[in-house]
Amino acid sequence: MNRRDFISQVAAWSAASAAVPFFDVESARSDPKAQSSLAVGKGVDYASLVNRVVARVGGMGAFVKRGDKVVVKPNIGWDRTPAQGANTNPEVVKAIVKLALDHGAKEVLVFDRPCDNPQRSYHNSGIRQAVASIGDHRARCEFIQNWKFVPVQIKRAKVLHEWPLYRPALEADCYINVPIAKSHNLTRLTLGLKNTMGVCGGNRGHIHQQIPQKLTDLALVIAPKLTIIDATRIMLRNGPSGGSLTYVKVLNTILASTDPVAADAYATTLFGLKPADIAPTVAAYRRGLGEIDLAKIKILEA
Numbered sequence: 001m002n003r004r005d006f007i008s009q010v011a012a013w014s015a016a017s018a019a020v021p022f023f024d025v026e027s028a029r030s031d032p033k034a035q036s037s038l039a040v041g042k043g044v045d046y047a048s049l050v051n052r053v054v055a056r057v058g059g060m061g062a063f064v065k066r067g068d069k070v071v072v073k074p075n076i077g078w079d080r081t082p083a084q085g086a087n088t089n090p091e092v093v094k095a096i097v098k099l100a101l102d103h104g105a106k107e108v109l110v111f112d113r114p115c116d117n118p119q120r121s122y123h124n125s126g127i128r129q130a131v132a133s134i135g136d137h138r139a140r141c142e143f144i145q146n147w148k149f150v151p152v153q154i155k156r157a158k159v160l161h162e163w164p165l166y167r168p169a170l171e172a173d174c175y176i177n178v179p180i181a182k183s184h185n186l187t188r189l190t191l192g193l194k195n196t197m198g199v200c201g202g203n204r205g206h207i208h209q210q211i212p213q214k215l216t217d218l219a220l221v222i223a224p225k226l227t228i229i230d231a232t233r234i235m236l237r238n239g240p241s242g243g244s245l246t247y248v249k250v251l252n253t254i255l256a257s258t259d260p261v262a263a264d265a266y267a268t269t270l271f272g273l274k275p276a277d278i279a280p281t282v283a284a285y286r287r288g289l290g291e292i293d294l295a296k297i298k299i300l301e302a
């Protein structure tokens with residue numbers, strides 16, 4: 001990098017840092033007293049299945065307006081193939097991106113901060129090719145650019161009071177969280193709340209200390225309008241990276257909710273566990289970020 005480029009990037013980063021506002025979860029859940037609902041469906045036509053579950057929670061038009069900047073945030077953390085179940089299914093990602101475009105999105109960005117080599121993770125996950133195959137210039141699967149991480153104060157945090165977060169995620173008119181449901185060696189499962197790690201800068205190992213509270217603090221500023229959990233292939237053990245096909249169970253299931261806690265709570269049952277078994281889900285519920293009691297969630301079959 002020459003001196004001119006360096007100065008240009010520093011100036012851009014400084015301007016970005018100065019302009020970042022405080023993002024609040026209430027902007028995503030305008031009526032926290034309203035009953036949480038969740039759509040769940042099964043099928044082998046994943047594009048159709050995405051359309052059906054999203055329709056049951058109001059349709060993509062309820063979340064994406066013409067001219068919106070949309071972020072679709074899958075898990076692309078690992079150098080694994082779709083069959084290995086470590087990353088979000090590329091067909092699911094493609095279907096969500098197409099739905100957003102069909103409803104007038106100005107641009108749809110797809111990205112993650114991988115733990116493995118980014119180029120290999122993006123390629124072997126199949127997600128980069130899936131987005132490119134749409135053939136629409138408004139949709140891009142792009143690599144994270146470090147200069148776009150900006151320090152954000154989390155004013156109502158209990159533990160994580162400030163952390164660098166990815167500005168495009170913060171500024172999106174519609175942020176759609178698309179995790180894959182799988183096991184995790186630290187939190188037992190990694191679902192929607194844990195998927196937020198992919199827009200965090202800095203040393204993410206620090207977040208692993210007191211992780212239930214820190215993920216909850218992050219949820220105060222990274223608040224998806226919609227959570228769509230990919231449970232087409234779930235990883236039962238040796239997560240989050242897995243590797244062997246013997247770790248994977250095919251469920252052909254997708255669920256969607258505007259309540260991120262409800263989405264994680266229901267997905268937990270797919271592993272034969274209870275929502276109360278997953279510490280981050282419990283912590284987020286106790287902070288009032290969603291509903292954990294399945295008896296109080298309206299389950300909509302798709």
